[in-house]
Amino acid sequence: MARMAPGSGAANVWPLTQQKPLFSIFGDVEESIGVRLTDRCLMIPIKSVSGIFFPNADKFESCQLCQREHCQGRRAPYSEELVRKYEEA
Numbered sequence: 001m002a003r004m005a006p007g008s009g010a011a012n013v014w015p016l017t018q019q020k021p022l023f024s025i026f027g028d029v030e031e032s033i034g035v036r037l038t039d040r041c042l043m044i045p046i047k048s049v050s051g052i053f054f055p056n057a058d059k060f061e062s063c064q065l066c067q068r069e070h071c072q073g074r075r076a077p078y079s080e081e082l083v084r085k086y087e088e089a
């Protein structure tokens, strides 16, 4: 399974503002699980995590789309080719 989150590293491909449509899928998220979005699409409580998991045979990692140079959590090298592919899609 691969995973992606709005605004998490690969913000050029899936910007943080996409939290709103993602949350809208689940109705009243604050009522359901106690998580809400601020006007700037940040989640309260902090340390909450959003995103999607999806099957992927290519071992995709969102780090491949992230330009952050010094990240201790990096799971795969940055791929400019892959970024171009998703930006054109």
Ligand code: SF4
Pocket: 008, 009, 010, 062, 063, 066, 067, 068, 071, 072, 073, 074, 075
């Ligand atoms: S390199 Fe770091 S900041 Fe970027 S997507 Fe991966 S874990 Fe997140």
